Amino acid sequence: MSVSPLDFEKPISELDANIAELKRIAADPVLRKDALDRGIDIDEEIARIERRREEVMRQIFANLTPWNEVQMARHPQRPYTLDYVRLIFEDFMELHGDRINADDPAIVGGLARFNGRSVVVIGHQKGRDLKERQLRNFGSARPAGFRKALRLMKLAEKFRKPLITFVDTPAAEANLMAEEEGISRAIAVNLMEMAHLKTPIVTAIIGEGGSGGALGIAMGDRVVMLEHAIYSVIPPESCAAILKEFGRDRSRAPEAADALKLTARHAQAFGVVDEVLPEPLGGAHRDLQQTAKTLQEAIARHLEALDKKPLNVLLQERYERYRNIGKWHDPLQLIRTQLEVS
Amino acid sequence: MARGSWFKRPSRNGLTGKEVPSGLWLKCPKCNEILFARDVERNLSVCPHCNYHHRLPARKRIEITVDEGSFEEFDEHLLSTDPLDFPGYREKLEQARKDTGLTDAVVCGYARIGGHKVVLSVADFSFLGGSMGSVVGEKIVRAIERAIQERLPVVVFTANGGGARMFEGLLSLMQMAKTSAAVARLGEAGLPFIVVLTDPTMAGVYASYASLGDITFAEPGALIGFAGRRVGNQDMGTRLPDDFQTSEFQFRCGMIDRIVPRREMRSALASVLSLLCEEPTACL
Numbered sequence: 001m002s003v004s005p006l007d008f009e010k011p012i013s014e015l016d017a018n019i020a021e022l023k024r025i026a027a028d029p030v031l032r033k034d035a036l037d038r039g040i041d042i043d044e045e046i047a048r049i050e051r052r053r054e055e056v057m058r059q060i061f062a063n064l065t066p067w068n069e070v071q072m073a074r075h076p077q078r079p080y081t082l083d084y085v086r087l088i089f090e091d092f093m094e095l096h097g098d099r100i101n102a103d104d105p106a107i108v109g110g111l112a113r114f115n116g117r118s119v120v121v122i123g124h125q126k127g128r129d130l131k132e133r134q135l136r137n138f139g140s141a142r143p144a145g146f147r148k149a150l151r152l153m154k155l156a157e158k159f160r161k162p163l164i165t166f167v168d169t170p171a172a173e174a175n176l177m178a179e180e181e182g183i184s185r186a187i188a189v190n191l192m193e194m195a196h197l198k199t200p201i202v203t204a205i206i207g208e209g210g211s212g213g214a215l216g217i218a219m220g221d222r223v224v225m226l227e228h229a230i231y232s233v234i235p236p237e238s239c240a241a242i243l244k245e246f247g248r249d250r251s252r253a254p255e256a257a258d259a260l261k262l263t264a265r266h267a268q269a270f271g272v273v274d275e276v277l278p279e280p281l282g283g284a285h286r287d288l289q290q291t292a293k294t295l296q297e298a299i300a301r302h303l304e305a306l307d308k309k310p311l312n313v314l315l316q317e318r319y320e321r322y323r324n325i326g327k328w329h330d331p332l333q334l335i336r337t338q339l340e341v342s
Numbered sequence: 343m344a345r346g347s348w349f350k351r352p353s354r355n356g357l358t359g360k361e362v363p364s365g366l367w368l369k370c371p372k373c374n375e376i377l378f379a380r381d382v383e384r385n386l387s388v389c390p391h392c393n394y395h396h397r398l399p400a401r402k403r404i405e406i407t408v409d410e411g412s413f414e415e416f417d418e419h420l421l422s423t424d425p426l427d428f429p430g431y432r433e434k435l436e437q438a439r440k441d442t443g444l445t446d447a448v449v450c451g452y453a454r455i456g457g458h459k460v461v462l463s464v465a466d467f468s469f470l471g472g473s474m475g476s477v478v479g480e481k482i483v484r485a486i487e488r489a490i491q492e493r494l495p496v497v498v499f500t501a502n503g504g505g506a507r508m509f510e511g512l513l514s515l516m517q518m519a520k521t522s523a524a525v526a527r528l529g530e531a532g533l534p535f536i537v538v539l540t541d542p543t544m545a546g547v548y549a550s551y552a553s554l555g556d557i558t559f560a561e562p563g564a565l566i567g568f569a570g571r572r573v574g575n576q577d578m579g580t581r582l583p584d585d586f587q588t589s590e591f592q593f594r595c596g597m598i599d600r601i602v603p604r605r606e607m608r609s610a611l612a613s614v615l616s617l618l619c620e621e622p623t624a625c626l
Contacts, residue, residue, distance in 0.1 A: 172549075174569035176580055179587065180595050184568045188553035191522035196530065211506070211515055212549045219519050233515040233546070234508050242508075245429040260511045261426050270425075270512050322523045323483060325516040326476030327425040 456612025505545025
């Protein structure tokens with residue numbers, strides 16, 4: 001599959017095709033000589049187009065719209081949780097099952113070593129090919145997934161291991177079976193339990209932060225977010241389909257994406273995300289090693305800061321972190337503050 | 343007159359659905375019976391014909407639930423802003439305030455139910471679908487924090503069909519985390535969290551504090567679920583049960599302790615309070 005299948009990536013894939021063609025010529029002595037006879041230095045030509053490509057990429061990625069960010073977060077080549085887990089952790093031992101009736105492959109988790117210390121890691125997992133996508137339900141977790149995650153969170157608490165979570169889901173599963181098995185309750189319990197889980201939690205939003213299904217494993221003491229990830233209360237398509245402002249038309253999702261302010265920068269401005277992590281030019285998938293290194297360093301830095309906090313301080317700060325999110329107008333508070341000042 | 347409307351047979355009292363004069367008469371949305379409005383109101387807005395529980399404005403709900411004159415509202419001065427500059431939100435807020443006379447979608451305060459002092463929160467569906475934005479989240483959390491401070495149980499009536507309010511984007515989503523964190527603290531303090539699910543309670547509210555009751559009641563026939571029929575991704579060929587996402591469905595799935603008809607709600611709450619909190623004033 002192409003590395004640049006998105007519409008706005010087309011200029012890149014065109015240049016890539018040019019470069020590939022030139023490299024083919026360069027590799028063939030007859031063609032190479034033929035070009036040279038006509039006064040064309042193939043190597044220089046390749047270098048020129050590669051410079052042009054770099055320039056074009058900078059141009060494109062400096063001007064992404066919110067909808068482009070949605071496309072990036074859902075990019076078919078985007079690295080998923082296990083891609084990072086393999087690079088960031090050692091001795092990952094995946095653990096399975098919710099101990100009630102199922103194991104949901106849309107959420108993976110287990111024990112692992114992070115910079116030499118053992119931790120519990122949990123993340124949504126999407127599939128790469130058609131078969132795996134179906135197996136993992138496109139990263140949409142069922143109640144069993146959230147219950148498995150809860151079980152592993154409790155394991156982290158019991159054995160005092162830090163918890164690291166990776167978020168990448170379009171939404172929680174919403175079909176009949178999910179409803180029967182209590183999807184709402186499964187998410188709600190995770191929110192309540194994460195709020196006072198007695199161990200440090202670092203969350204990384206790596207792709208799609210899809211509403212409640214994302215939040216169900218995302219209540220970190222620290223939350224970092226990759227530059228081209230998104231975090232939203234509703235998929236922009238559904239938002240456009242519901243609201244009269246967008247003509248109740250799913251195809252106007254790009255406008256909804258704009259209105260929803262779902263980019264990493266916005267999430268940081270709202271106080272939901274502590275740090276936006278830069279991705280390699282063109283997105284995480286163009287340099288997985290580099291992105292994994294960025295994530296690893298950020299997680300290490302935040303864990304180290306959390307390690308220093310006594311448990312009661314950690315929990316109090318976590319409570320206040322979530323307690324204080326929101327924007328409202330409180331006239332009484334304003335009057336009170338003014339009285340204090342005077 | 344619309345094309346083909348000559349074909350419609352007038353209903354037996356001579357009124358078609360759209361022509362029911364407001365005020366005196368109303369039409370039951372469930373059984374389509376034309377009812378004398380005062381009869382319905384006397385019956386706590388329950389259809390005397392088919393037992394359909396009409397949605398209630400928050401003020402009316404409080405009036406029929408708490409001991410007379412015991413409700414003391416707090417935090418009614420909190421107002422939503424438009425932090426995302428979302429198209430149409432300011433106008434919608436203004437309209438909702440005008441239509442309902444409320445400042446936002448929940449009304450919170452102290453009250454007594456059967457003599458038991460409680461912190462009460464009641465949602466109103468007619469304010470932007472009862473959806474939860476920053477103000478609803480903040481009011482719920484303040485209510486719970488007051489309850490912890492004064493050692494009172496919390497009773498919450500939900501009617502939040504809109505779930506998390508999308509006009510406040512991620513900030514609304516985070517109210518799920520915020521309210522659930524407060525419920526966790528209430529639990530640590532050993533105080534009861536009693537949830538009454540009323541029509542409709544969906545999505546972000548059902549997937550947070552509405553699902554975290556120590557005790558969960560529901561009114562009959564209420565719409566309660568995660569994603570609406572339109573939004574949910576049903577596999578091809580899945581036949582949804584007729585009562586999908588109703589109180590009865592959720593009861594069958596083990597999500598609700600009891601389905602309580604409206605006329606019995608006050609006494610059911612009083613009973614559960616007296617069983618959980620043996621002294622009538624302070625809890626435990």
